[in-house]
Amino acid sequence: MVRGLLLRSFPPLVALCALLALWEVLVRAFGVRAFLLPPPSAVFATGVRDAGQLASSAWVTAEAALIGFGLSAVAGVLGAVVLASSRLLERALYPYTIFLQTVPIVAVAPLLVLWFGPGQRAVAASAFIVSVFPVIANTLSGLRSVEPALRDLFRLYGARRLATLLKLELPGALPHIFTGLRIASGLAVIGAIVGEFVAGFSEGTAGLGILVLAAYRQLRTDLMFAAVLCASGLGIVLFGVVSLAGARLLRRWHPSAS
Amino acid sequence: MTPLASVPAPPATPAPSLGSGIRVRVARVHRTFPGGVEALDGVELDITPGSFVALVGPSGCGKSTLLRIIAGLDEATSGGVELVPAVGQAEAWRAPIAYVFQDAHLLPWRSVLDNAALPLELSGVSRSEREAAARQVLAQVGLGDFTARYPAELSGGMRMRVSLARALVTRPRLLLMDEPFAAVDELTRGRLDDQLRALWHELGMTVLFVTHSLSEAAWLAERVVVFSRRPARVVRDRALELPRERTAALRLEPAFAREVQVLSEVLERGGG
Ligand SMILES: Nc1ncnc2c1ncn2[C@@H]1O[C@H](COP(=O)(O)OP(=O)(O)OP(=O)(O)O)[C@@H](O)[C@H]1O
Ligand SMILES: [Mg+2]
Numbered sequence: 001m002v003r004g005l006l007l008r009s010f011p012p013l014v015a016l017c018a019l020l021a022l023w024e025v026l027v028r029a030f031g032v033r034a035f036l037l038p039p040p041s042a043v044f045a046t047g048v049r050d051a052g053q054l055a056s057s058a059w060v061t062a063e064a065a066l067i068g069f070g071l072s073a074v075a076g077v078l079g080a081v082v083l084a085s086s087r088l089l090e091r092a093l094y095p096y097t098i099f100l101q102t103v104p105i106v107a108v109a110p111l112l113v114l115w116f117g118p119g120q121r122a123v124a125a126s127a128f129i130v131s132v133f134p135v136i137a138n139t140l141s142g143l144r145s146v147e148p149a150l151r152d153l154f155r156l157y158g159a160r161r162l163a164t165l166l167k168l169e170l171p172g173a174l175p176h177i178f179t180g181l182r183i184a185s186g187l188a189v190i191g192a193i194v195g196e197f198v199a200g201f202s203e204g205t206a207g208l209g210i211l212v213l214a215a216y217r218q219l220r221t222d223l224m225f226a227a228v229l230c231a232s233g234l235g236i237v238l239f240g241v242v243s244l245a246g247a248r249l250l251r252r253w254h255p256s257a258s
Numbered sequence: 259m260t261p262l263a264s265v266p267a268p269p270a271t272p273a274p275s276l277g278s279g280i281r282v283r284v285a286r287v288h289r290t291f292p293g294g295v296e297a298l299d300g301v302e303l304d305i306t307p308g309s310f311v312a313l314v315g316p317s318g319c320g321k322s323t324l325l326r327i328i329a330g331l332d333e334a335t336s337g338g339v340e341l342v343p344a345v346g347q348a349e350a351w352r353a354p355i356a357y358v359f360q361d362a363h364l365l366p367w368r369s370v371l372d373n374a375a376l377p378l379e380l381s382g383v384s385r386s387e388r389e390a391a392a393r394q395v396l397a398q399v400g401l402g403d404f405t406a407r408y409p410a411e412l413s414g415g416m417r418m419r420v421s422l423a424r425a426l427v428t429r430p431r432l433l434l435m436d437e438p439f440a441a442v443d444e445l446t447r448g449r450l451d452d453q454l455r456a457l458w459h460e461l462g463m464t465v466l467f468v469t470h471s472l473s474e475a476a477w478l479a480e481r482v483v484v485f486s487r488r489p490a491r492v493v494r495d496r497a498l499e500l501p502r503e504r505t506a507a508l509r510l511e512p513a514f515a516r517e518v519q520v521l522s523e524v525l526e527r528g529g530g
Binding site: 147149150152153154155156157158159163167168171172174252253 | 326329330331355356357359361363365366367376377379380381408409410411428
């Protein structure tokens with residue numbers, strides 16, 4: 001297991017090292033100025049020196065992203081349950097949920113500031129808006145994918161609507177729900193960073209989005225790189241945790257038994 | 259085969275006397291689906307309480323449709339189905355019907371025990387009672403040692419037995435089976451047939467068993483109904499002249515071969 005993991009992560013690690021080495025060499029060889037493209041060594045040095053600042057910023061962003069993601073998970077699943085409760089309702093409302101997916105979040109973010117004021121609430125709202133649609137869409141398709149024979153079985157035994165939902169439809173939709181949550185986890189971090197660009201100014205520690213902006217104004221490209229790396233690291237961690245939770249939960253029955 | 263457990267103590271829920279299957283009367287049932295497909299064309303059947311009847315017919319003729327109508331999962335376009343409880347058992351049973359599909363259709367997130375207990379759970383039986391009933395019926399199908407497993411950890415034949423246990427857990431008075439063992443291998447199917455016959459003897463419910471295998475039909479049933487091609491009509495409905503005790507050796511006897519031969523001729527002609 002551990003050996004397998006090492007073997008599998010070996011090729012990408014080698015590729016990464018090669019890429020970083022090439023980058024370092026090229027930047028030095030052509031004398032590229034650091035504010036345009038800092039060498040990896042400078043980014044690393046900044047990362048170590050400003051580790052405290054980066055960590056606290058990452059935490060601020062993580063908090064907002066987690067709130068947005070949590071809201072997406074709850075509202076997305078509940079929304080899908082409501083939509084799935086009647087064909088009419090789904091036909092009437094589903095087209096508008098697609099609006100959530102296509103809304104240009106950068107353009108809407110100022111509105112969020114007006115509604116929620118600058119700070120965490122607006123940032124979390126931005127993370128929510130960007131990440132809720134995949135949860136709705138995937139949960140809905142999961143609820144719809146229940147085998148007709150199982151529906152018949154529940155009908156035969158006189159199961160009530162709520163029992164069918166809780167004992168058949170939702171558990172049956174779990175693999176789909178987790179697909180939606182995995183997608184949402186990455187998007188929530190992106191949504192939080194974008195939200196911070198517009199709405200992140202407030203008292204207290206600045207999030208990663210603000211840090212990127214501040215570094216940009218000071219032409220501290222090395223810090224920008226470090227902050228961006230932290231942001232994607234955050235997305236990867238959240239994605240990993242959600243994937244792991246899903247795998248643990250579905251482990252016993254995923255070898256699709258019908 | 260897995261030995262059948264001896265009959266354990268009766269469950270806490272009141273059990274009806276054994277041998278009290280319900281009578282099924284199918285009167286001139288027609289079924290035309292929206293879109294115009296005519297599946298049943300005046301099907302007429304009277305099933306004796308507690309009998310084991312096999313239904314055979316060409317693929318797509320309407321056998322599943324008939325079972326679904328009998329189960330109340332679909333409605334006849336005209337004609338009707340009447341389920342007549344045996345004298346004295348009447349209202350006591352809320353779920354006298356059980357249905358077994360071609361595939362096991364278990365809930366993969368539930369243990370074997372919880373799968374078998376599902377019908378009782380849905381009708382509000384308390385946990386201790388339904389688990390006791392599920393354990394008992396799982397022991398009856400030879401899965402007493404597998405109650406904590408999950409469906410993904412079982413073989414196809416074992417899953418089918420869980421499905422059978424789930425159907426039997428309510429002590430149904432009518433068991434509808436739609437090509438239940440079609441998806442398992444020949445050897446497993448023979449064992450399942452064996453076990454089903456034994457359970458039927460023990461429990462005495464009425465069984466309607468759809469199958470494509472004429473020899474399975476002849477070996478299992480007391481009576482075989484043959485349907486025409488779609489839309490289904492009954493082309494032959496007769497009791498088999500075979501001993502009540504069905505053994506593996508019976509499959510090799512000339513009388514058995516003759517019954518299967520007759521059935522296959524009727525099936526060929528009946529469709530045309
Ligand atoms: N819900 C439905 N809507 C429309 N047509 C249907 C529906 N269900 C079944 N049919 C059609 O009715 C006919 C009979 O179907 P049915 O499933 O009852 O046949 P069957 O005898 O069980 O077939 P098989 O032996 O293949 O299981 C088929 O032509 C089928 O396509
Ligand atoms: Mg069928």
